[in-house]
Amino acid sequence: MSSPLTIAVGADHAGLALKATLRQALEEAGHSVLDMGTHGPESVDYPDFGAAVAEAVQAGRARYGVLVCGTGIGISIAANRLPGIRCALAHDATGARLSREHNDANVIAFGARMTGVEPALEALRAFLATPYAGGRHDRRVLKLSPDWTRTP
Template sequence: MAETGTKPAVAIGADHAGFVLKAALAEALVAMGHEVLDLGTDGTASVDYPDFAHAVCRAVAEGRARFGVLVCGTGIGMSIAANRHPGIRCALVHDATGARLTRAHNDANVLAMGGRMTGVEPALDALRAFLATPYEGGRHDRRVAKLTPAMESAR
């Protein structure tokens, strides 16, 4: 897996409605010492959010990035698209508490946020909490295992 020092690589993607927040999050990731795989979009022209969700999830599933970050207008479309990928546990969050709990309890590996729903500072707090929180395991392992479809676990 690609890493810079001890900081894991993070793949990031957004549609036109999430572009501004994505740029702020990518800048913060670089400042924190993470390698950033910016998988687009590169502006505010209308694009289709699933294309960017799929690119980020492929990067995580293939091991090119440890975590993914997705931003669209609400974060809802991105999270739906992301959770269609085997091995991806994407959580839509609006604050640091949600980000911390989804890492600790759900072992989420992709974070989704809404550029029209969450301000830059709360989004940055959520990102930091997401990256700093380890998965607790233990009592959560049984539940997380149930998130894996039978077809995937048979592979």
């Protein structure tokens, strides 16, 4: 993947198994992992885990975040509620790469019921290996910041 980083991971009950696989891959690549839960199969609310991972990234305790729920949609919406978080829902390596290159995404989300293990692993590797391109993308990413206001 890339040089060792601290990465926060989180999932609801539907994403528990995929989160465990992604966590293992991160640890095997030498990264430090902050596991924000869930840790069991009991039904839980995905916004809690999306927020926990986003808060870790926002506070600088983790460089990136990885989230998993059934579709990846709800947990990505939850993460994106926090200022400074740019969470991208990815289904493959191309989307993951472009989320970093063009959008400077700092959190990636997966749908455990939508994306297989191998495509998720490939996407995670691409996400971590891809730098933000900057340049023409800077003005667009700036417009995603919490203090940007649209002027007519």
